[in-house]
Amino acid sequence: MSRSVSVAEAKNKLPSILREVEEGSIVKITRYGKAVAMVIPERDYRRLVEKGQGFWASLGKVRNLISSESIIIDENDLKNLRDQLPGRAFVWTP
Numbered sequence: 001m002s003r004s005v006s007v008a009e010a011k012n013k014l015p016s017i018l019r020e021v022e023e024g025s026i027v028k029i030t031r032y033g034k035a036v037a038m039v040i041p042e043r044d045y046r047r048l049v050e051k052g053q054g055f056w057a058s059l060g061k062v063r064n065l066i067s068s069e070s071i072i073i074d075e076n077d078l079k080n081l082r083d084q085l086p087g088r089a090f091v092w093t094p
Contacts, residue, residue: 002026007036 002025010017010029017027021039029037050058066073 002028004028004030004035007031 003020005013005017005027007029010027017039021027021041024041026041026044027039028035029039053061065071
């Protein structure tokens with residue numbers, strides 16, 4: 001859920017706005033009817049920031065998580081990941 005509040009209202013009700021955001025809401029702060037800021041939960045901010053990290057950084061994070069939590073992945077976990085059916089028929093035409 002999201003809602004809009006004016007700068008004045010945000011100033012007067014900051015603690016209650018922060019409680020809303022902690023519960024998952026997004027609050028738009030406006031000045032003269034125009035949005036000037038968005039207050040979003042910290043987890044949403046992290047997700048937005050980490051999107052730009054790229055594949056290798058994300059892979060490193062997954063590897064670190066697996067290692068830190070002592071997760072063991074063996075061949076049984078990877079057995080049926082690929083569909084065993086043959087692909088479609090293909091004919092090369094010049």
